[in-house]
Amino acid sequence: MNDKIVRFKTLVWKFKETTLYYPDKEYISKRKITSPNDVFDLFLPLFKEEPTEIFVVILLSTYNRVIGYDVVSKGSLNSSVVDPRGVFRSAIVANSANIILCHNHPSGNSEPSNEDISITKTLVEAGKIIGISIFDHLIFANDKFTSFVERRLI
DSSP states (O other), X not given: OOOOOOOXXXXXOOOXXXXXXXXXXXXXXXXXXXSHHHHHHHHXXXXXXXXXXXXXXXXXXXXXXXXXXXXXXXXXXXOOOOOHHHHHHHHHHXXXXXXXXXXXXXXSOOSXXXXXXXXXXHHHHHHHHHTOXXXXXXXXXXXXXXXXXXXXXX
């Protein structure tokens, strides 16, 4: 009889303890978005203590009620890769009429970078082609935000 040694690789994950509270679907589905402040107040817990950049798409009904949200990208300390297919996938599946883009800057600087402006323009054009409007793009930075609409970048 042949004795064989079988080796398995084991992957161990370490998680940090957190007190973050993510927006509850029951709660957000009742909220109507009327301003960038509404988005900031509702989604700040999602971004507040996030150590890396995340890119989130907020899905809206025709009455601008939140029907869901999707974290489409998690990146590094100062960037995340955003693919238009990933941005619009959840909006198409959820039959969303409009979307709002959000991401954070863990550095605390809420100013949009050239890359932020460029990808937003690309996504707005893609949205026009498929018939889903992008209402705004917010950058969360600690306890403040920048709205692309308020800055007239969209």
